Amino acid sequence: MSLSKAASNTLESTTQRLQIEYLIDFTPQSNTVDGNDVIQGLTQHSKSLPARYFYDDRGSQLFEQICALPEYYLTRTETAILQEYASEIAQMTGACELVELGSGSSTKTRLLLDAYKQLDYPLHYLPIDVSGGILESSAKQLLADYPSLQVHALVSTYELALEKLMPSEFASRMICFIGSTLGNLSPAECDTFLAQITAALQPGEYFLLGVDLQKPKEILEAAYNDRQGVTAAFNLNMLQHLNTRFDGNFDLEQFEHWAFYNETQHQIEMHLRSRRSQTVRLRALDLTVEFAADETILTEISRKFNLNIIQQELAQQNLKPVQAWTDPQQWFGLILCQLQA
Numbered sequence: 001m002s003l004s005k006a007a008s009n010t011l012e013s014t015t016q017r018l019q020i021e022y023l024i025d026f027t028p029q030s031n032t033v034d035g036n037d038v039i040q041g042l043t044q045h046s047k048s049l050p051a052r053y054f055y056d057d058r059g060s061q062l063f064e065q066i067c068a069l070p071e072y073y074l075t076r077t078e079t080a081i082l083q084e085y086a087s088e089i090a091q092m093t094g095a096c097e098l099v100e101l102g103s104g105s106s107t108k109t110r111l112l113l114d115a116y117k118q119l120d121y122p123l124h125y126l127p128i129d130v131s132g133g134i135l136e137s138s139a140k141q142l143l144a145d146y147p148s149l150q151v152h153a154l155v156s157t158y159e160l161a162l163e164k165l166m167p168s169e170f171a172s173r174m175i176c177f178i179g180s181t182l183g184n185l186s187p188a189e190c191d192t193f194l195a196q197i198t199a200a201l202q203p204g205e206y207f208l209l210g211v212d213l214q215k216p217k218e219i220l221e222a223a224y225n226d227r228q229g230v231t232a233a234f235n236l237n238m239l240q241h242l243n244t245r246f247d248g249n250f251d252l253e254q255f256e257h258w259a260f261y262n263e264t265q266h267q268i269e270m271h272l273r274s275r276r277s278q279t280v281r282l283r284a285l286d287l288t289v290e291f292a293a294d295e296t297i298l299t300e301i302s303r304k305f306n307l308n309i310i311q312q313e314l315a316q317q318n319l320k321p322v323q324a325w326t327d328p329q330q331w332f333g334l335i336l337c338q339l340q341a
Helices: 003-016 036-043 057-067 073-093 109-118 132-145 158-164 187-200 217-223 230-246 307-316
Strands: 018-022 097-101 124-129 150-155 173-177 206-212 255-262 267-274 278-282 287-291 296-303 319-326 332-339
Touching (some): 018 132, 036 287, 057 132, 057 230, 073 109, 073 217, 073 319, 073 332, 097 109, 109 124, 109 132, 124 132, 158 187, 187 319, 217 267, 230 255, 230 267, 230 296
Parallel strands (some): 097 124, 173 206
Antiparallel strands (some): 255 267, 319 332
């Protein structure tokens, strides 16, 4: 077989094993996202923006860079836990469809896929992300590396994807929410989210959750104020995303990144702080916003959990913890839950 024909057959095989479904169109040209959440956030007394506006294609790329930073312990710590225990997770769940919320580049997911592959289980992966670009590129790379893998990717918010999720064709399913993203939700939002998880699972199916644990303030603040300034660029890129999507005129040089640990609430708070008094216009939303000097926009919280308490909260949502793993320093937790009948 010629090289060109072999390449053609490989491409055809990859295409047949990939389905990308757009539940939202999160491109600048779309009208799917109407911006009401932006209007609400920027017109309240203490300004805020939804964290989902971090993740245009550039934002997703910057976040991948953050995950490799020396100060950002979260990714490498969770990865180490998965490297050690992925095989145990696969043995406990048996063959199942993997659903991942906020899949990004799917780097850590490979550890799970390898574990299921080693047990000769069929591989079916359903990644969910708001960035269609990174979702497509990572899915194609996975298909090239796993010849038996089937991928059904959803370009969507978590909420919509969970609502639209069809019953699995497999005997079981595991929804993966790794990477400590649960910490971005307030306690009330967390309860709502976990209720959506239980609604998307059948009794006996699984939920794999990664959570960042409470630790000294200096370690936490360093992770969100890296010396290279990648986290600052990631935070500021949200304003560029709003400029692109809603025809805005945010001047990124007139805002600065500010992140600190709120010890009372056990959460990192990430803000964008106005360097001066200024007026910003988002023409597509017919919105004018006044900023005072040093006024901030809250862009993200990242709650830090107590491993025992979060397991109790999961059990209250009928998600019974089957096993919890952590690292030697107990900086990060990985919890496997099973939905009870």
